Amino acid sequence: MRIDDQLHIDTPEGARLTLSLAGPLPRALAYGIDLAIRGLALALVAIPLMLFGRGGMGLYLVMLFLMEWFYPVLFEALWQGRTPGKRMMGLAVVHGNGAPLGFNGSLVRNLLRTADLFPMFYLTGFVVMLITRRSQRLGDLAADTLVIHTPPARPARPHQDGDSEAPDWPLSRDDQLVLLAFTDRGARLSAERQEELAALAYPELAPAAAREKLQRVARHVLGGA
Structure with a gap:
C-alpha cells in the first residue's frame, strides 16, 4: 500500500489537476537506481583511463564531477522530469503548479542536494519531506518542484458514434x-x-x-x- 498524498490544483481554465505525490520510499529507490547506474558508468570508464596515468585520473575526476551534478539535471530537463531511476519507479518531477519541469528548476533542486545530504545519508532531506505538506525536500522547496507518480498510459480513445458537423468558424x-x-x-x-x-x-x-x-x-x- 502506498502511503502518499494527492494534491489537487485548479487550473486557470477551470479544470482540476490531480497529482499523486511520491513519498520518501519510492524516491529513495529511484535514487538508488540512479546511483547504481552512475557507479557502473564510472567503473567502466575508470579501467581504460588508468592507462593514461595522471592525465587519465584528471579526466576521471572531471567525469565524476559531471556525473554527480549534471546527470540528474540533464535527464530531468530533457526527459520530462525523469531520470532513469525515476522512470523505472514511475516518478517524475514537475513544478509546483503541475507544469513540466524546466532546466532552471532542475538545476536549482539538484544544486541543493548537498544541503539535503547533511549530515549523512539524506537525513535532512528525509526529515524535511516528512514535515512538509507536499513531501518536498529543501531542493524542491527552493525550486518549487514536486515529485509525483506518473499516471498510467491512457487507453485509446474510443470511436465517437453519431453524426458529425464541421465547425462554422476557423478552429485554432x-x-x-x-x-x-x-x-x-x-x-x-x-x-x-x-x-x-x-x-x-x-x-x-x-x-x-x-x-x-x-x-x-x-x-x-x-x-x-
Missing part, C-alpha cells in the same frame, strides 16, 4: 484542445454542466441544442463519421 489549436477536453470529460459531467459549457460556444441556441451541436463538432474534429 486552442479551440481544438477545448473540444477534445469536452469530449474526454463529457461523460463525467452532468447534462446541465455540458449545456452550460456548450452555451458559451452557441449562446444563440437552446442549451440542449447547443450541447448536441457542440458534440457533433467535437466528433468532426476527432474524425467521426
Whole structure:
C-alpha cells in the first residue's frame, strides 16, 4: 500500500489537476537506481583511463564531477522530469503548479542536494519531506518542484458514434484542445454542466441544442463519421 498524498490544483481554465505525490520510499529507490547506474558508468570508464596515468585520473575526476551534478539535471530537463531511476519507479518531477519541469528548476533542486545530504545519508532531506505538506525536500522547496507518480498510459480513445458537423468558424489549436477536453470529460459531467459549457460556444441556441451541436463538432474534429 502506498502511503502518499494527492494534491489537487485548479487550473486557470477551470479544470482540476490531480497529482499523486511520491513519498520518501519510492524516491529513495529511484535514487538508488540512479546511483547504481552512475557507479557502473564510472567503473567502466575508470579501467581504460588508468592507462593514461595522471592525465587519465584528471579526466576521471572531471567525469565524476559531471556525473554527480549534471546527470540528474540533464535527464530531468530533457526527459520530462525523469531520470532513469525515476522512470523505472514511475516518478517524475514537475513544478509546483503541475507544469513540466524546466532546466532552471532542475538545476536549482539538484544544486541543493548537498544541503539535503547533511549530515549523512539524506537525513535532512528525509526529515524535511516528512514535515512538509507536499513531501518536498529543501531542493524542491527552493525550486518549487514536486515529485509525483506518473499516471498510467491512457487507453485509446474510443470511436465517437453519431453524426458529425464541421465547425462554422476557423478552429485554432486552442479551440481544438477545448473540444477534445469536452469530449474526454463529457461523460463525467452532468447534462446541465455540458449545456452550460456548450452555451458559451452557441449562446444563440437552446442549451440542449447547443450541447448536441457542440458534440457533433467535437466528433468532426476527432474524425467521426
